[in-house]
């Protein structure tokens with residue numbers, strides 16, 4: 001690994017980092033974080049890498065999902081239980097539909113920092129720094145709240161630890177019956193024109209769960225063999241670097257802030273700090289790929305990116321999360337598949353059908369339409385198949401609560417309904433019902 005060190009990124013251009021008024025305070029925080037225990041372990045990271053390698057070969061399917069931005073205030077037992085519940089229920093639907101084992105990865109326990117298109121926000125003539133996520137500043141529109149505070153990184157580390165602790169306990173025992181569709185909240189189903197189709201899918205899932213249980217004597221509600229992994233955008237490199245460690249009896253460095261960090265679309269420039277930092281760690285990595293890359297530059301971008309991040313073609317190391325939007329995926333995805341093929345390396349392709357489909361309502365609210373999200377996923381499945389490739393997973397912004405942030409779905413939420421419970425401070429998420437319905441529809445398509 002030639003000239004890489006955990007700090008070599010500091011010599012590269014960097015974007016989307018907060019400017020801390022007190023640099024010494026940031027250094028003290030980095031030192032404190034570096035002395036604290038890691039949040040995950042290298043063997044968990046390696047186990048996930050092995051599973052991602054299987055997904056890249058079409059033998060497993062990745063389900064990744066959670067909030068656009070977690071908030072410190074939403075670290076509650078209800079919110080976490082509901083998030084785990086929806087991801088588990090979706091994964092059971094997908095196992096049934098795809099006949100593949102599903103890898104469950106949350107966008108949680110560290111998804112506290114956001115890249116923003118504008119550094120500042122203006123309201124009534126007052127200009128303040130944008131809200132960059134709870135790891136950086138607070139959302140309230142006043143000077144004190146918006147001032148970047150490095151102590152928040154310690155709070156974020158602690159919230160991540162609390163989140164993980166609760167999730168590990170839930171998964172480790174007692175979270176029974178989640179795998180039993182007869183206990184799911186399926187009230188929305190009867191609002192759909194496809195109601196009877198949904199009912200029979202859910203019934204079939206229930207039957208196969210009971211069949212497996214009687215065959216193996218193992219209760220499907222017993223989750224002790226279920227893995228749950230964490231992921232977040234690796235945005236704030238001071239934080240990521242402070243939790244990057246060497247471990248006994250393994251070579252190299254592990255980012256032990258999360259199992260599976262990703263590089264966001266806005267920070268994936270080849271010669272910049274993020275690619276430099278992440279090339280040196282042993283975790284599986286994802287990169288978001290969007291329509292901003294000029295098609296004539298795509299092949300060389302992909303080649304250089306894989307030379308840096310994936311030089312050894314190590315199985316499971318590299319995931320591309322494409323997020324083109326339903327309108328643009330047909331124009332861009334075939335070229336991405338071809339560009340990867342030209343390098344001779346293997347990557348896992350995952351569809352993020354959220355970030356290319358964001359629109360604003362007449363009242364200025366950010367939303368996404370259920371039909372657009374579904375259409376991008378369906379197109380992704382078909383385009384991969386037509387190009388001799390495979391879609392190995394899906395990446396969602398979702399929540400287990402019944403918020404009203406995306407439109408459509410069985411209840412037919414309209415733009416006017418969004419006001420009733422819109423909670424996200426950043427991107428709109430699928431709610432519980434929309435997420436489960438999406439899983440039913442995609443599972444059905446994948447099963448065909």
Ligand code: PEP
Pocket residue numbers: 068115233263264265266288289290323355427
């Ligand atoms: C996100 O995942 O919330 C995000 C900012 O995505 P992207 O980098 O794809 O825009």
Ligand code: CO
Pocket residue numbers: 068069355397426427
């Ligand atoms: Co988002």
